[in-house]
Amino acid sequence: MTARSTTDTTRDIPEATVARLPVYLRALISLADRNIAVCSSEELAAAAGVNSAKLRKDLSYLGSYGTRGVGYDVDYLRYQIAREIGGTQEWPVVIVGIGNLGHALASFSGFRSRGFRIVALLDADASLHGKEVAGIAVRPFDELAAIVAEQQVAIGVISVPAPAAQDVADAMVQAGVSSILNFAPVVLSVPPGVDVRKVDLSIELQILAYHESRKAHTEAADLDGMPSGRVNSVSGAAAPEVSA
Amino acid sequence: MTARSTTDTTRDIPEATVARLPVYLRALISLADRNIAVCSSEELAAAAGVNSAKLRKDLSYLGSYGTRGVGYDVDYLRYQIAREIGGTQEWPVVIVGIGNLGHALASFSGFRSRGFRIVALLDADASLHGKEVAGIAVRPFDELAAIVAEQQVAIGVISVPAPAAQDVADAMVQAGVSSILNFAPVVLSVPPGVDVRKVDLSIELQILAYHESRKAHTEAADLDGMPSGRVNSVSGAAAPEVSA
DNA sequence: TAGATTGTTAATCGATTAACAATC
DNA sequence: TAGATTGTTAATCGATTAACAATC
CATH class of the missing domain: 3.40.50.720 (NAD(P)-binding Rossmann-like Domain)
Known part of the structure; x- marks a missing residue:
């Protein structure tokens, strides 16, 4: 019955989280490039286009790599995520x-x-x-x-x-x-x-077209100028895996 | 507060379903090309790489386009899905x-x-x-x-x-x-x-690499030949949307 | 100590799945 | 009528979010 290896250090990380780790890694690299040594979950979340609660929850699956009251050491967290997603090997x-x-x-x-x-x-x-x-x-x-x-x-x-x-x-x-x-x-x-x-x-475009065709209807109602702040958008492809 | 248009014929379809509709459409086109006029949810699901319960649930958001005891008319369902996802316009x-x-x-x-x-x-x-x-x-x-x-x-x-x-x-x-x-x-x-x-x-490859690095551990345990049937794989990019 | 921010809990939401009554 | 298959219900599972206790 294919027993799991005993070397099971691997806390299992939810798929949705796995799909976001590379995004966090990229955001950390970008911060490091700007010589930012420490960041809060709020700042990192903004850079990654997610909310901070989700970010902290995601990071909690890896371990406790932050410091309460302070934030995360950019280089250290970057290394930890890279290690987790196998980014340290070629x-x-x-x-x-x-x-x-x-x-x-x-x-x-x-x-x-x-x-x-x-x-x-x-x-x-x-x-x-x-x-x-x-x-x-x-x-x-x-x-x-x-x-x-x-x-x-x-x-x-x-x-x-x-x-x-x-x-x-x-x-x-x-x-x-x-x-x-x-x-x-x-x-x-x-x-x-x-x-x-x-x-x-094509499917990506078709999904956009679906929402686009629905927008047309409500367009008129939106003409009274509502506040239009900017929103960081991430819609990474978070796809379900296949085969155990 | 941006009221919804009153022309709200739009039952709202879950995002996950919207992302799969183009897959179903493609599967139906493929069936039509093979001159298949009618198919069951089981057959269509197999062609689309999902299970039939999910397929039927998804289709139920569009309406009742099947016939109990019989299945779905390929051309009719194809048209209905195309209409729903805006595929009838350019x-x-x-x-x-x-x-x-x-x-x-x-x-x-x-x-x-x-x-x-x-x-x-x-x-x-x-x-x-x-x-x-x-x-x-x-x-x-x-x-x-x-x-x-x-x-x-x-x-x-x-x-x-x-x-x-x-x-x-x-x-x-x-x-x-x-x-x-x-x-x-x-x-x-x-x-x-x-x-x-x-x-x-790159993120797609990084997600694969993550799972790949975890496979190595259990590899040995899997050597006793377990049944290895084939599995239809779909892992479309089902991404969350952005901005209301 | 006071202020800041993490890591975690618990509530909520949305998606998946199995099972089956409805019905062709 | 008997067999087949849909459409729907209800249970389950996983992901998101807000709130806050822990703690720097």
């Missing part, structure tokens, strides 16, 4: 599908700076092989298994057209990848133990 | 920031096929002006206000580097855009009434 990543989107992903500097190293770009299209994208040569899709084994790749990114996505996922799983970020607009089937997160660009 | 969209990502977004065929028409590509970089991307000429960022007004643009996409994102958001809001899809890794401030959704590529 993760090798493969990208499969080097079309427009794959090209953009390969060129995206944010991955590297957050501990992800793109070790290979793969595409089934032979006309792309050998071409360099962001300084990395595109290689044949067939080499996936060898690359994953050799470089210990745990995370794969799928940016192929929808009809090819399931086959790519199957090959990734077969090769030993156990976390997949999927940009193809399809529901992937994967065995238990494999995590899939999906980024679906 | 939404003009502007994209600001035509770097690698903006280029990929402009070329993405999924937008057009889901009722979004890209009416303009804007960039502050003069060297891009006049260049065509996906058949659309890149224009100066300055023209934003004129374009939004002229084409009645409600939805804007931000794919500029992080430091420029807030300025772009401000200009969009000023011009009359009230829904923003933000790809820049920053927390945007917008006035109430403006919706922001955020797609944050």
Whole structure:
């Protein structure tokens, strides 16, 4: 019955909290860049676009890293969060599908700076092989298994057209990848133990359109100038996981 | 106190449900393409990667569009969902920031096929002006206000580097855009009434890495081959909205 | 000590799920 | 009528929030 490892230091952190930790980390980095050494939960929450109660609750799952009456040491908290979310190690990543989107992903500097190293770009299209994208040569899709084994790749990114996505996922799983970020607009089937997160660009727009179409109705009623302060907005993609 | 319009036919649909409606719509289109005229909640749920109880609950917010003992008429349900999420009209969209990502977004065929028409590509970089991307000429960022007004643009996409994102958001809001899809890794401030959704590529990978780092511990315990069926995975980005 | 701010509790809210009565 | 499947209810679960005791 697959007993849990006994080394269970891992307090389990709620999914919603896990999804916000990278946001807090980014906010802390931004504060550190501005030479701010200490911050209150109120300040950090503002920088992260959440309310302070939620922030404190989230941080409480990690431990007690603040000082009552004072606040949080920016560098210390930053280190603790980075450690918690595995940001202190480097993760090798493969990208499969080097079309427009794959090209953009390969060129995206944010991955590297957050501990992800793109070790290979793969595409089934032979006309792309050998071409360099962001300084990395595109290689044949067939080499996936060898690359994953050799470089210990745990995370794969799928940016192929929808009809090819399931086959790519199957090959990734077969090769030993156990976390997949999927940009193809399809529901992937994967065995238990494999995590899939999906980024679906049209769906994001469709959700906006839904709310937009509802706004039209009440627009007239809002014309009497109501106070219009600014609100920090975060709507990170907090997606449910898959497969135990 | 901004009274609600009296034309309140809108049963209010939970956010989590709204985020899944586009997934159901896509599943129905796929069924229709395979000439399937009727489906049960069980079948549709499988195609959408959710369980059938959730699907039925979600659909119940729209109305009673099924037939007990029979199932759902694919075309009819498809139409009803499309109507509900505003997919029967066309939404003009502007994209600001035509770097690698903006280029990929402009070329993405999924937008057009889901009722979004890209009416303009804007960039502050003069060297891009006049260049065509996906058949659309890149224009100066300055023209934003004129374009939004002229084409009645409600939805804007931000794919500029992080430091420029807030300025772009401000200009969009000023011009009359009230829904923003933000790809820049920053927390945007917008006035109430403006919706922001955020797609944050590094954060998606960081969430995967978090779970991945926890998997390592229990790996050994899982070696005794447990049943490993397949599981449909959906982890759409179900993001909380912003600003009332 | 007085003031500030954390970490935690408890209440509330929203989402998920199983079960089943309604009904084709 | 018997079998199938929806739409809804009620229980459960997880996330958010306000409030405040603990404590620097």
